[in-house]
Amino acid sequence: MIAIAVTNAKGGVGKSTTAINMAAALAERDYKVLLVDADPSGNASLGYRAEGISAAGLADLLVNDTLSPMELIEATDVENVSILSPGERLAHCSDQMGSTTGLGHGREFRIRRILRQIPAGTFDIAVIDTSPVVTPLNVAILYAVREVLIPIDPCVAALAGVKALEALIRDVSDFRKEFTDSGPLNIGGVIVTKTDRTLVAKQIENEVRNYFGDSVFPKSVPMSVKFREAYARGIPLVIYDRAGQGASAYQDAARILAERWGLEVPKVDDKASRKKAG
Ligand SMILES: Nc1ncnc2c1ncn2[C@@H]1O[C@H](COP(=O)(O)OP(=O)(O)OP(=O)(O)O)[C@@H](O)[C@H]1O
Numbered sequence: 078m079i080a081i082a083v084t085n086a087k088g089g090v091g092k093s094t095t096a097i098n099m100a101a102a103l104a105e106r107d108y109k110v111l112l113v114d115a116d117p118s119g120n121a122s123l124g125y126r127a128e129g130i131s132a133a134g135l136a137d138l139l140v141n142d143t144l145s146p147m148e149l150i151e152a153t154d155v156e157n158v159s160i161l162s163p164g165e166r167l168a169h170c171s172d173q174m175g176s177t178t179g180l181g182h183g184r185e186f187r188i189r190r191i192l193r194q195i196p197a198g199t200f201d202i203a204v205i206d207t208s209p210v211v212t213p214l215n216v217a218i219l220y221a222v223r224e225v226l227i228p229i230d231p232c233v234a235a236l237a238g239v240k241a242l243e244a245l246i247r248d249v250s251d252f253r254k255e256f257t258d259s260g261p262l263n264i265g266g267v268i269v270t271k272t273d274r275t276l277v278a279k280q281i282e283n284e285v286r287n288y289f290g291d292s293v294f295p296k297s298v299p300m301s302v303k304f305r306e307a308y309a310r311g312i313p314l315v316i317y318d319r320a321g322q323g324a325s326a327y328q329d330a331a332r333i334l335a336e337r338w339g340l341e342v343p344k345v346d347d348k349a350s351r352k353k354a355g
C-alpha cells in the first residue's frame with residue numbers, strides 16, 4: 078500500500094478538499110483507496126458522509142493496541158473508497174502524543190504501526206488528511222508515508238509557509254534514512270488550489286511553479302462554489318461536477334501520481350476503450 082499525506086502547516090489551503098478528491102479520483106481509476114482522516118475536525122470524512130461520521134476512528138487505534146484498523150474502516154457510497162474517521166478523541170490523543178510517556182512513547186512510529194496492521198492487498202493507496210500546524214501526530218504521519226502532497230493556495234506568504242514545511246520534511250527524511258528501512262520522504266506533488274484571475278494569484282502561482290518545478294501538477298484547481306455544494310452533499314467534487322475544471326485538475330493529478338508510482342497504467346481509459354470496442 079502506498080501512503081501519501083496531504084499536508085501544509087497553513088490552514089484553509091484545501092488539504093481536506095484535496096484528500097477527498099484525490100481519493101475519489103484514484104478510486105475512479107480502479108485503485109482501492111483508504112482515506113485516513115487524521116484531523117480532529119473530521120472534514121475529510123464529512124466530505125463522504127454529510128450526515129455525520131462515526132465516533133470511533135483513528136483515535137481509538139492510538140489508545141488501544143488490541144483494536145485492528147479493519148474493525149473501524151468503513152465503506153462509503155463511492156466505489157473503491159473506504160474511510161477511517163478521526164474518532165471523537167483525536168484532539169486529546171494528539172495532545173497526549175506531545176508528552177514523553179503514555180501515548181508519547183514511541184510516538185514517531187504509531188501511525189506507521191497502525192497502517193502496517195492493514196492486511197496487504199486490502200488497499201492500493203492510503204490518502205491521509207492532516208490538520209494544519211505541526212503536531213506530534215502530524216510528524217508521526219510523516220514517518221508513516223511514502224510521500225507528501227502539498228496543496229498551496231496562492232495567497233500572500235504562501236511560499237514562506239511551505240518552506241518551513243520543507244525543512245520539516247527534510248529533517249524527517251534524514252532521520253528515516255538513518256534509523257528506519259522506510260527510505261527518504263519525498264514530495265509526491267504540489268497542487269495549486271483555489272486559484273482566481275487576480276494578478277497576485279498568477280504571480281504567486283508562477284513563484285510556486287519556479288520553486289517546486291516538475292513537482293507541481295500542470296493543472297491548478299480554480300476557485301468554484303461547486304466545491305462547497307459538493308461538500309454539503311457529502312459527494313466528492315470529482316463525482317458531483319465531473320466535467321468541471323476542478324474535477325479535471327484532480328483527475329489529472331491522480332493520473333500523474335499513479336504513473337509516477339508505477340501502478341498499472343490508466344484503467345479509466347481501458348474501461349472507455351472496452352466500452353467502445355464492445
Ligand atoms: N477550489 C476551491 N474553490 C472554492 N472553494 C474551495 C476550493 N478548495 C477548497 N475550498 C473551500 O475552502 C475551504 C477550506 O478548504 P479545506 O477545508 O479543504 O482546507 P484545509 O486546508 O483542509 O483547511 P484546514 O486547515 O482547516 O483543515 C472549504 O470551505 C472548502 O470547501
Ligand SMILES: [Mg+2]
Nearest residue numbers: 092093116120
Ligand atoms: Mg482540513
